[in-house]
Amino acid sequence: MTMPEPRTLQAVNDLQPLLQARRWRWRATPFPHIVAENVFVPDVQEELARDFRTLYDQRTTAGYNTQHDFLGTSLISTQCGSLEVFISPAWYALFTRLFGINEPGFLTAGVHRHRPGSRNGFPHNDIFPERLDVGPGRGDVLRFGGPVAGKSVRAVAILYYLNNGPWAPGDGGETSLYWDWKDGVDTPVDSVPPRDNTLFAFSCNPHSYHSFRTNRKRRDSVISFVYRGVDDYVQLWGDEGLRQYAEYGRHHA
Numbered sequence: 001m002t003m004p005e006p007r008t009l010q011a012v013n014d015l016q017p018l019l020q021a022r023r024w025r026w027r028a029t030p031f032p033h034i035v036a037e038n039v040f041v042p043d044v045q046e047e048l049a050r051d052f053r054t055l056y057d058q059r060t061t062a063g064y065n066t067q068h069d070f071l072g073t074s075l076i077s078t079q080c081g082s083l084e085v086f087i088s089p090a091w092y093a094l095f096t097r098l099f100g101i102n103e104p105g106f107l108t109a110g111v112h113r114h115r116p117g118s119r120n121g122f123p124h125n126d127i128f129p130e131r132l133d134v135g136p137g138r139g140d141v142l143r144f145g146g147p148v149a150g151k152s153v154r155a156v157a158i159l160y161y162l163n164n165g166p167w168a169p170g171d172g173g174e175t176s177l178y179w180d181w182k183d184g185v186d187t188p189v190d191s192v193p194p195r196d197n198t199l200f201a202f203s204c205n206p207h208s209y210h211s212f213r214t215n216r217k218r219r220d221s222v223i224s225f226v227y228r229g230v231d232d233y234v235q236l237w238g239d240e241g242l243r244q245y246a247e248y249g250r251h252h253a
């Protein structure tokens with residue numbers, strides 16, 4: 001596989017020259033989250049979309065995820081062109097500061113393609129324990145700070161929508177937000193349309209219920225996750241989210 005050399009994003013130490021709009025909206029309902037439009041400057045936006053397409057054109061390993069009905073693969077450092085920004089220390093620093101997450105922790109990212117007619121997801125909160133590791137030769141998990149004892153959970157989820165072209169109501173592919181996991185997927189509290197160069201980020205906690213919505217047009221996104229150790233999570237949130245996962249087993253996504 002030959003990825004183009006990143007032109008704009010040589011090594012991402014500083015996000016400032018890459019970002020366009022500086023007004024990111026905080027919303028409190030139904031759980032704290034950020035929606036930002038026009039996130040990257042136009043050159044970078046184009047480069048990200050081009051390198052996203054290259055991954056799908058060239059990579060035969062973009063696997064089908066049966067549970068969530070998308071084609072996807074993990075981003076691997078130095079093998080994803082400009083998409084490296086989503087697994088950069090600067091990206092980790094931005095979102096850990098915004099959401100007040102402590103080290104040690106991890107960062108991972110992946111590309112998702114929902115083909116037209118992909119089915120609805122289901123409300124889930126992204127809390128489930130995983131064992132993450134940074135073995136030799138692995139470029140898909142970045143660790144910050146010392147080792148994490150035991151398992152980790154997602155601390156921040158960041159969705160960035162790209163390569164979709166114009167979006168209009170009815171096209172679907174939104175990420176919807178809910179009060180509760182029992183809410184019907186078609187009756188959300190709010191929805192984020194997958195407009196190109198838009199970002200949706202939230203800290204993961206027992207209440208961060210969200211779901212992919214069925215789409216009529218292809219919907220492409222890059223998703224990145226900041227992780228924290230389970231102990232750090234439990235100090236803040238108690239074991240509620242973990243219990244929900246254990247009891248209902250449907251919070252994994």
Ligand SMILES: O=C(O)CCC(=O)C(=O)O
Nearest residue numbers: 174175210211212213253
């Ligand atoms: O793609 C989306 O809109 C949501 C994805 C999601 O919830 C996940 O991957 O955990």
Ligand SMILES: [Fe+2]
Nearest residue numbers: 124126210253
């Ligand atoms: Fe999720």
